[in-house]
Amino acid sequence: MKAVVVERGASRPTLLDVPDPEPDAGEVLLRTLRVGIDGTDHEVVRGNHGGYPPGDDYQILGHEAVAVVEDANGTDLDAGQLVVPTVRRPAGESNRYFERSEPDMAPDGQYVERGIVGAHGYMSEFFTSHPDFLVPVPDSFAEHGFLVEPVSNSEKAFEHAFAARSAFEWDPESALVLGNGPLGLLTLAMLETESSPFERTYCLGRRDRPDPTVDVIERLGGTYVDSRETAVDSVADAYEPMDFVYEATGYAKHAFETVDALAPNGVGALLGIPNDWEFEVDGGRLHRELVLENKALFGSVNSNARQYEAAKDRLGAFPDWFFDAFVTDVYAPENVEGAFETGDDVIKTVVEFDAP
Amino acid sequence: MKAVVVERGASRPTLLDVPDPEPDAGEVLLRTLRVGIDGTDHEVVRGNHGGYPPGDDYQILGHEAVAVVEDANGTDLDAGQLVVPTVRRPAGESNRYFERSEPDMAPDGQYVERGIVGAHGYMSEFFTSHPDFLVPVPDSFAEHGFLVEPVSNSEKAFEHAFAARSAFEWDPESALVLGNGPLGLLTLAMLETESSPFERTYCLGRRDRPDPTVDVIERLGGTYVDSRETAVDSVADAYEPMDFVYEATGYAKHAFETVDALAPNGVGALLGIPNDWEFEVDGGRLHRELVLENKALFGSVNSNARQYEAAKDRLGAFPDWFFDAFVTDVYAPENVEGAFETGDDVIKTVVEFDAP
Known part of the structure; x- marks a missing residue:
């Protein structure tokens, strides 16, 4: 599948052909719709965060995503359902912060962050996740659901x-x-x-x-x-x-x-x-x-599932014009370098893998 | 009556004979038992706080007190009852912070502080106060009730x-x-x-x-x-x-x-x-x-009546030995200069107007 990555030693995003992910038992397979880009992605590309996923010489970027359940794989989710993934995962075994549903309060060393440090992100055609880290969103969120994470x-x-x-x-x-x-x-x-x-x-x-x-x-x-x-x-x-x-x-x-x-x-x-x-x-x-x-x-850093739920309600209360004024450019993965260009006309860019 | 004051231009406490206070309608007259001395008192004496009570060239010191109701003056309090006074009073008319019983959150300009800035304190034989600013304490607090304020x-x-x-x-x-x-x-x-x-x-x-x-x-x-x-x-x-x-x-x-x-x-x-x-x-x-x-x-600065109540419970849970170890000296008003002396053997000093 196509994935937007930063390769070890590089300092710009590139499109790479990587193996399709296979969901483990209890995980679902997700098809990515859109992934937003923010300041943290720029820092990851500049190498400020470091921490490539174990065994890999590249990091798949992206932590602000909206995706569709492609294969529910026996979980409680339904194929075709729209979800937004959360960012943090336990580093190794789970720990009390994740068991309390407060990964955002986990101290350094107790978490990895998908797309940021120690784990691949969502800027690829597919990704896998345990359903505990997926927040269902209404179908109306296909276009701007990637904003649930920053909100x-x-x-x-x-x-x-x-x-x-x-x-x-x-x-x-x-x-x-x-x-x-x-x-x-x-x-x-x-x-x-x-x-x-x-x-x-x-x-x-x-x-x-x-x-x-x-x-x-x-x-x-x-x-x-x-x-x-x-x-x-x-x-x-x-x-x-x-x-x-x-x-x-x-x-x-x-x-x-x-x-x-x-x-x-x-x-x-x-x-x-x-x-x-x-x-x-x-x-x-x-x-x-x-x-x-x-x-x-x-x-304050990161957020938890309760705050994702609050963000869903909040985004629903934004005026319609805001999204068009705010999302200034939508890029295909092939043109991802453009999505990382900055300028006074650019507010928010997004990489689109599949049409919402 | 005898009062411990700092006079305008002075930088040490002195004993002064001042007029007995007269309670206004709705106020009670209080007889002071003990008044603790803390760092703020030292600063007031050094002139760091300023703000003499209107019309006076001296400031009666003291904001950590325990006192007895001498004349309930028609209020709901009873003569002989033990109370601890709070520190802040409205500057002029009352305001929303006092109406909410949160004088501690009042910004500069909306309060005076008895014994500190703009109002006389409690380091005198008698003082007056509206009952709203008096927290009843049990008789067992006669000796160490002045610690309710700092706690x-x-x-x-x-x-x-x-x-x-x-x-x-x-x-x-x-x-x-x-x-x-x-x-x-x-x-x-x-x-x-x-x-x-x-x-x-x-x-x-x-x-x-x-x-x-x-x-x-x-x-x-x-x-x-x-x-x-x-x-x-x-x-x-x-x-x-x-x-x-x-x-x-x-x-x-x-x-x-x-x-x-x-x-x-x-x-x-x-x-x-x-x-x-x-x-x-x-x-x-x-x-x-x-x-x-x-x-x-x-x-965080100052405190409100709810926190005085919590302090009463807390002081009741202190070990008995603590008070004797902590209150290192008790002074008569005539010897107040000694109560302001510092040294490695001094922890907490108190001025006693009437035996607890």
């Missing part, structure tokens, strides 16, 4: 943010998303759905108008904040202090500037994964502000 | 810590208290009560043995960590990664080193209030560790 990551961050503020009566109104990349825009769209408590949303980027991401921000109802004019630590003064800040830039200074952007009793969710970077901070002031204003900060 | 601050921090980890199944075992001052030792004692889930506790200080705080740490069942031998960011390697870190040093670098000390999925509570201090951090690494290991950090 589930933000659902987790929202859950943790509200949990962190659950010891008192928190009534958040303002939210700031740091980053106008795909995850930032998806999160802004989530903050703008009807069930969201946020009344005023902001999204930070560094683009000149006209720009498609600025258009999406404003059409969603958010305020675009140009970081070249308003730094994160000036947002509270220039706009308003933020009850919730969601960081999706991977820019390490934003983690610290988030403390300044927050309103009293606010909470900041960090999702970016920066490299080492030493710099100076006014640690005394940041520490004091956290304390005297009851502020909170937390990191 | 309530840690109850709040515990509540927020568990809330912050409530979106998943958190089963913490290890806890590290940063600081062997009075609040650190009280918190260690709390972590060692039977209802606490922590199986292994550690307390960081910088003292040579023999030392009374090290004795208390070890008698409680904790492990003493000498920060001169093991820095906070080495604790995970030297001992074990910590599920919970409680910072009570006010040393700003500890806020950042806490991230290193935490186990995956752990949470750090910051309670110290440092001054400005610029220093270098590996912000990229800290940011990345927060994210990839799902770590959380929050600041």
